[in-house]
Amino acid sequence: MTLAIFFTGATGYIGGACLEHLLGDGSFQITALVRSADKAKKLGEVGVTTLVGSLDDTDTVTKAAAEADIVYHTADSDNYGAIEAILKGMKQRHERTGAVPILIHTSGTGVLADNAAGMYDTNVIYYDNDVDQMASLPPTAIHRNVDLEILAADAEGSIKSYIVLPSTIWGTLTGRLVDLGISNKHSIQIPAAIKASIGRGQGGVVGAGKSLWPHVEIHEAVADLFNLVLRAALDGTAPHGREGYFFGESGEYCLIDAARAYTKTLYELGKSKTAEPDPFTVEDAQKYFKGTFFFCLGSNSRARALRGRELGWKPVKTTDDFLKSLIATTRMLAEDSGKDGATEM
Numbered sequence: 001m002t003l004a005i006f007f008t009g010a011t012g013y014i015g016g017a018c019l020e021h022l023l024g025d026g027s028f029q030i031t032a033l034v035r036s037a038d039k040a041k042k043l044g045e046v047g048v049t050t051l052v053g054s055l056d057d058t059d060t061v062t063k064a065a066a067e068a069d070i071v072y073h074t075a076d077s078d079n080y081g082a083i084e085a086i087l088k089g090m091k092q093r094h095e096r097t098g099a100v101p102i103l104i105h106t107s108g109t110g111v112l113a114d115n116a117a118g119m120y121d122t123n124v125i126y127y128d129n130d131v132d133q134m135a136s137l138p139p140t141a142i143h144r145n146v147d148l149e150i151l152a153a154d155a156e157g158s159i160k161s162y163i164v165l166p167s168t169i170w171g172t173l174t175g176r177l178v179d180l181g182i183s184n185k186h187s188i189q190i191p192a193a194i195k196a197s198i199g200r201g202q203g204g205v206v207g208a209g210k211s212l213w214p215h216v217e218i219h220e221a222v223a224d225l226f227n228l229v230l231r232a233a234l235d236g237t238a239p240h241g242r243e244g245y246f247f248g249e250s251g252e253y254c255l256i257d258a259a260r261a262y263t264k265t266l267y268e269l270g271k272s273k274t275a276e277p278d279p280f281t282v283e284d285a286q287k288y289f290k291g292t293f294f295f296c297l298g299s300n301s302r303a304r305a306l307r308g309r310e311l312g313w314k315p316v317k318t319t320d321d322f323l324k325s326l327i328a329t330t331r332m333l334a335e336d337s338g339k340d341g342a343t344e345m
Ligand SMILES: NC(=O)c1ccc[n+]([C@@H]2O[C@H](COP(=O)([O-])OP(=O)(O)OC[C@H]3O[C@@H](n4cnc5c(N)ncnc54)[C@H](OP(=O)(O)O)[C@@H]3O)[C@@H](O)[C@H]2O)c1
Pocket: 008, 009, 010, 011, 012, 013, 014, 015, 033, 034, 035, 036, 053, 054, 055, 056, 074, 075, 076, 077, 078, 106, 107, 108, 109, 165, 166, 167, 168, 169, 170, 184, 186, 187, 188, 189, 345
């Protein structure tokens, strides 16, 4: 039986990687919501049905979710109205058919972020298979208001939810959707710091850069983890709801090490006054960072991805690989640096 997927975020970094994988599988009928008519046309050429519109078109989103066996939501971890619209549609489908549709939702380990502002690290580590620890996350945490709505729908029985929480995703996305100019090939978190550094002409870091974050490489995060979770959801072997959290983590880094890697490269390219990062100022924070980027770049978010590994996920990329990858990422972003240094989460 061909399963119908309603997909969001096809033109994005995570979404492009996920969609590439689904297209390679060939067994899904995919409908993607995209804002660009031009990209919608290109997606049509690779076999994806498209709806041109935004997550804010809630009637469209609800209707599309009501027609899908699976909703695969990668566009925005924080759009509360969008998740309400998606859950409404999924509930309608459940009531109409009796089936329990699957939601694969993209959250992030930003939900674990503390207030360190780069000034200290922490011993607090979260384990995605520790149900009580995950349930203790405060409703005010980043992404949490959206995640809690999802868990409520799962508890009610109208959906089965699988929340994937990538950490700092790194690496350049490759594949057909990137080659066709459909999907974004760069990540957003460390690139936000690199773009801000280029903008101010000096490599920067939040505070003293002492905080710790997990990382995961894009192809391992998506081709392997998201896909494994979807497969296990379909055959009923993955835990769901309050047990269905899946961190994307293959190692951990200290923010100052990442900042040293991109600052050294920027210095060599003549884009940083010195080879050592110095702290972003309050003015830099306001000028170059939007959303929760600055806060996250100063926070600790320590995570261990045990659920995915229980399903057989075997990420092999190391922290050293991540830090080395920043050289190429920095070079690419420096080449594009005629544009505004600001970015948005
Ligand atoms: N990258 C990471 O390291 C990371 C880690 C953890 C969590 N996350 C979260 O995962 C989500 C996706 O991240 P990403 O790195 O894939 O970002 P991205 O490359 O910017 O992709 C976002 C995608 O969502 C689409 N989108 C955003 N708002 C939309 C709206 N209102 N209506 C329709 N489509 C919309 C964008 O479409 P357009 O092409 O039209 O802009 C794009 O396709 C974000 O919420 C991010 O915070 C990212």
